[in-house]
Amino acid sequence: MAQIGYSKKVMEHFMNPRNVGVIENPDGYGQVGNPVCGDLMEIFITVKDDRVDDIKFRTFGCGSAIAVSSMVTEMAKGKTLDEAIKITRKDVAEELGGLPPQKMHCSNLGADALHAAIKDYWVKIGKIKPEEAKPEEESHEGEGESCGT
Numbered sequence: 739m740a741q742i743g744y745s746k747k748v749m750e751h752f753m754n755p756r757n758v759g760v761i762e763n764p765d766g767y768g769q770v771g772n773p774v775c776g777d778l779m780e781i782f783i784t785v786k787d788d789r790v791d792d793i794k795f796r797t798f799g800c801g802s803a804i805a806v807s808s809m810v811t812e813m814a815k816g817k818t819l820d821e822a823i824k825i826t827r828k829d830v831a832e833e834l835g836g837l838p839p840q841k842m843h844c845s846n847l848g849a850d851a852l853h854a855a856i857k858d859y860w861v862k863i864g865k866i867k868p869e870e871a872k873p874e875e876e877s878h879e880g881e882g883e884s885c886g887t
């Protein structure tokens with residue numbers, strides 16, 4: 739199963755993903771599609787005292803997307819929403835010890851879905867307007883290569 743190019747941490751999170759599943763009636767819900775491969779990611783959060791109290795993910799993405807999402811959920815759990823929304827795609831990839839270049843696009847899903855879930859909650863409580871919850875425009879430069887799986 740081990741493949742050249744994947745860090746131990748990626749493999750470990752892929753084999754034992756944390757926080758997989760669905761939260762019924764979540765406080766925030768984010769769903770994003772990957773423009774490169776067409777895969778899908780969902781993140782569910784509950785919020786308590788302005789912190790991410792519980793978080794779960796469900797993905798139709800590849801192994802790297804699973805590892806990334808598992809890591810994102812671990813990084814976000816317990817953080818304040820203001821801290822959690824600052825978790826970037828790059829932070830997650832770095833925390834995992836890097837991803838092979840052709841899989842970098844997979845790391846976008848986790849962070850993007852987390853941000854979408856937090857914004858969904860903020861819209862619900864009236865902190866931001868729905869139009870402010872639109873997905874951020876991050877550059878997809880250099881992410882054009884799909885892994886083809």
Ligand code: FES
Nearest residue numbers: 775777799800844
């Ligand atoms: Fe689609 Fe990785 S998320 S190939």
